[in-house]
Amino acid sequence: MKAVAILGTALIVVLTATADDEKASPLDELRAEADRVMRMPNVTMRRHVDILFTVTDQLLAEGLTAEAERYLVRGLEADPWRLNYQLVYAEMLQDQKAEAQARERAELVYTYSEDEDQIDHARTLLGRESPPTFAVMERLPGDQPTVLLIPFQGAEAWLMRRVQDELLAMLDVPVLIRQLDVDVPPHRRDARGSELNRLRRDLVPIMQTDEMQQFLADLKFSVDDLREEENMYRFMIHVLESTYPDSVESVLQRYEELRGLNPQWHTDDLLEALRGGVDPYRTDRVAYVAVTSADIYAGDYHFLFSSTPAHGSIVSYHRFKADFNRELPNQERLVRRTVKACLGPIGFQFGIGRCSVPVCPRAYPNSLREHDSRNYALCTGCATQFREVLAQSAD
Numbered sequence: 001m002k003a004v005a006i007l008g009t010a011l012i013v014v015l016t017a018t019a020d021d022e023k024a025s026p027l028d029e030l031r032a033e034a035d036r037v038m039r040m041p042n043v044t045m046r047r048h049v050d051i052l053f054t055v056t057d058q059l060l061a062e063g064l065t066a067e068a069e070r071y072l073v074r075g076l077e078a079d080p081w082r083l084n085y086q087l088v089y090a091e092m093l094q095d096q097k098a099e100a101q102a103r104e105r106a107e108l109v110y111t112y113s114e115d116e117d118q119i120d121h122a123r124t125l126l127g128r129e130s131p132p133t134f135a136v137m138e139r140l141p142g143d144q145p146t147v148l149l150i151p152f153q154g155a156e157a158w159l160m161r162r163v164q165d166e167l168l169a170m171l172d173v174p175v176l177i178r179q180l181d182v183d184v185p186p187h188r189r190d191a192r193g194s195e196l197n198r199l200r201r202d203l204v205p206i207m208q209t210d211e212m213q214q215f216l217a218d219l220k221f222s223v224d225d226l227r228e229e230e231n232m233y234r235f236m237i238h239v240l241e242s243t244y245p246d247s248v249e250s251v252l253q254r255y256e257e258l259r260g261l262n263p264q265w266h267t268d269d270l271l272e273a274l275r276g277g278v279d280p281y282r283t284d285r286v287a288y289v290a291v292t293s294a295d296i297y298a299g300d301y302h303f304l305f306s307s308t309p310a311h312g313s314i315v316s317y318h319r320f321k322a323d324f325n326r327e328l329p330n331q332e333r334l335v336r337r338t339v340k341a342c343l344g345p346i347g348f349q350f351g352i353g354r355c356s357v358p359v360c361p362r363a364y365p366n367s368l369r370e371h372d373s374r375n376y377a378l379c380t381g382c383a384t385q386f387r388e389v390l391a392q393s394a395d
């Protein structure tokens, strides 16, 4: 019954991942709870710190600024990396004419935040000018090798600009950003699909057992049929009904809850949209790189960082963000991760193959950890190839 044991383990993982509900409480109850949290030692308080910020928000909504400040300051003492609340505090300090302190908080957010709205807000508080918006897509004159970055699906402008600067310094060719109006199709996979894909891959080693072959035969399925999400779903239910009938109802309910969560876009859809948008303007010797904030995948991969079949590349920074990885915000890290992810695809478009030096940013990454462990600079071989290709004049 090894097969059933694996299936059982996979399902327990699914079932224990149930989200906890939050109840709305009136302000007085919340405040009493927040007061209790504020009496806790710092380490314990940190775990319950959310309530301090919730009370802050509600008090501010009621116009009770002085009282809100008390909770806000305690909240930031326990968890100073809540950059959105550092902005709230910066505004309070500004109102109190504590200019230097207000600027210090705004500067902190401006330097570290990975979030476009927070950065814009901080910039306004600092009284700095907004950078110009990106030019729209055009046909580039001449035949100079060029890298053209295209923000896709709400890719953040600050990040696009930083990646542009870094690539420019690294590759010594023009790196431009152009806006492109394209209709991107809806996502094809969500948390339910990802979970089914994970389950299917977990079952691969035991699919040839008699037990599993019988389950397949019952449904007149081949192993390949399970690549279809709905077939995998039916198969799972069939196995469960035969092995853990009592769990069927709760598993079905859990899978319903996963619908629409964590959307993932198929790279084919995005690359097709990119091709459609770029083709009217396409010129030779330009590498077209769409950068997206959305999570991407293809085939039975759980996710991808990039894809470059031909005619263009899609690079996703979704899994590079601090929020996704439960890390502290760090602009520098996000920029470097994204730049490293762009170097492989840009090279492919200029005819440079995948690199076999494991520490080169153009080597294939299996995980974010591998991606992070690579050098930032290109290996000698890749650097030489880039120099040669980019220096060639087009004949």
Ligand SMILES: [Zn+2]
Pocket (backbone or CB within 6 Å): 355, 356, 357, 360, 361, 362, 363, 378, 379, 380, 381, 382, 383
């Ligand atoms: Zn290399």
